[in-house]
Amino acid sequence: MTSVLWFRRDLRLADHPALTAAAASGDVVGLFVIDPVLWERSGPARRAWVAASIRALADATDGALVLRVGDPAVVLPEVVESVGATTVHVTGEVTPYGRRRDARVAAALTEVGATGHPSGTPYAVDPGTVRTQQGGPFQVFTPFSRAWRDHGWPDPLPAPNVEWRRMRNDAEATKLITDAIRDAPEAMPEAGEHAARTQWDRFRADALEDYDTARDLPAVEGTSRLSPYLKIGAIHPRQLLADVGKTSRYATEIAWRDFYADVLWNRPETAWSDLRPLAIPYDDPADDLEAWRTGTTGFPIVDAGMRQLAAEGWMHNRVRMITASFLTKDLHAWWPTGARFFLDQLIDGDVASNNHGWQWVAGTGTDASPYFRVFNPITQGKKFDADGDYVRRWVPELAHLPGSAVHEPWKHPLGYEGDYPRPIVDHAVERQVTLDRYAARER
Numbered sequence: 001m002t003s004v005l006w007f008r009r010d011l012r013l014a015d016h017p018a019l020t021a022a023a024a025s026g027d028v029v030g031l032f033v034i035d036p037v038l039w040e041r042s043g044p045a046r047r048a049w050v051a052a053s054i055r056a057l058a059d060a061t062d063g064a065l066v067l068r069v070g071d072p073a074v075v076l077p078e079v080v081e082s083v084g085a086t087t088v089h090v091t092g093e094v095t096p097y098g099r100r101r102d103a104r105v106a107a108a109l110t111e112v113g114a115t116g117h118p119s120g121t122p123y124a125v126d127p128g129t130v131r132t133q134q135g136g137p138f139q140v141f142t143p144f145s146r147a148w149r150d151h152g153w154p155d156p157l158p159a160p161n162v163e164w165r166r167m168r169n170d171a172e173a174t175k176l177i178t179d180a181i182r183d184a185p186e187a188m189p190e191a192g193e194h195a196a197r198t199q200w201d202r203f204r205a206d207a208l209e210d211y212d213t214a215r216d217l218p219a220v221e222g223t224s225r226l227s228p229y230l231k232i233g234a235i236h237p238r239q240l241l242a243d244v245g246k247t248s249r250y251a252t253e254i255a256w257r258d259f260y261a262d263v264l265w266n267r268p269e270t271a272w273s274d275l276r277p278l279a280i281p282y283d284d285p286a287d288d289l290e291a292w293r294t295g296t297t298g299f300p301i302v303d304a305g306m307r308q309l310a311a312e313g314w315m316h317n318r319v320r321m322i323t324a325s326f327l328t329k330d331l332h333a334w335w336p337t338g339a340r341f342f343l344d345q346l347i348d349g350d351v352a353s354n355n356h357g358w359q360w361v362a363g364t365g366t367d368a369s370p371y372f373r374v375f376n377p378i379t380q381g382k383k384f385d386a387d388g389d390y391v392r393r394w395v396p397e398l399a400h401l402p403g404s405a406v407h408e409p410w411k412h413p414l415g416y417e418g419d420y421p422r423p424i425v426d427h428a429v430e431r432q433v434t435l436d437r438y439a440a441r442e443r
Helices: 019-022 036-041 044-060 072-083 096-110 143-153 173-182 194-206 207-212 227-232 237-244 248-268 289-293 300-312 319-329 335-345 349-363 378-386 389-394 405-406 425-443
Strands: 002-005 028-034 066-069 087-089 115-118
Touching: 002 019, 002 072, 002 335, 019 087, 028 044, 028 300, 044 096, 044 173, 044 194, 044 335, 066 072, 066 173, 066 349, 066 405, 087 096, 096 115, 143 248, 194 207, 194 227, 194 237, 207 378, 207 405, 237 248, 237 349, 237 425, 300 319, 300 335, 300 378, 300 389, 300 405, 319 335, 319 349, 319 425, 335 349, 349 389, 378 405, 389 405, 389 425
Parallel strands: 002 028, 002 087, 028 066, 087 115
Antiparallel strands: none
């Protein structure tokens, strides 16, 4: 019996419950649908990463992956009818758009006598599963993480033996993939399941032991760099947890990813609105926003991060917090302004982690001390890039400055000989503006 495996954020063959279920029932049509709604909303970096990951999966299936373009609620019934299938296997979706789309697809499949069968999600523990003793969702990370560990997750599955059923690809889909890859960020990593596993093995061998301290240092390779692969599903968090165990610091970071997905599952409106509104005024930064986007704010650690984002489609997590704080607390922009830009630029752009991470910084999300945290970009730079290597790499105008002097070029006699821009705001002044706005809210 033929079934369809609809690939989405699960572009791998190993530890793929939906694929295992499909392969057990007969031959499989492996299908990826380029949804114009998602494709057109994505920036060039995200499209390039998706496209490269699709191409890698096509290679892994020896060219059997079927590509289509269109509304999945139209494409899936057409494919099902053309191959005589009655079952569509999928990995469960958790985003608000994904859940609405899947409901439409399920209804359309019913009309042609087929059904959808979700298996698993992109998370170690499916969102909506971990509950408080009162039966409600968790609002704070620490108790969630304890319950998450207690709940646990299944062991990874091996890649099944699959008899792929081949079909032609749409010429339009092939062109979209080719064009998107052509626009990839200059330093985008290699895509695909094999590349993900290679990167994980490298991290375990070289950096896992020092992860707890090195993960905050943007100048060193102290993080796993697995987030783009997790986003696209080239590797599953279960596979990583099987190697590191429940109690490691790395497992805690995976728990954060699951936590934010759980928050979004239970509160889908928080994709683009405050979990805990502050009711304070925000500004339209105008020209200052462009300086932030282009890495020309005059604050070295902020500019280094934004330039890394442009070059790699990725930014170190510590620097994400610094750049987000600068936009929300120094330029007084509402966090969705930055969240939308990041989602356009990041190859690991995930609406749950990205948008709730922005809310954490802005003080409107899941945080026990929500509003008075204002990151100082100078002291953050000195603390986490003490020798200035990260800034010198991404801000060549400051490459001539020694050590931590790169973080305060205005204090060095040669600080501006490379034509680096002057600071666009006074951090101390803008920090006080932020605190005053919060204080006025409390009165």
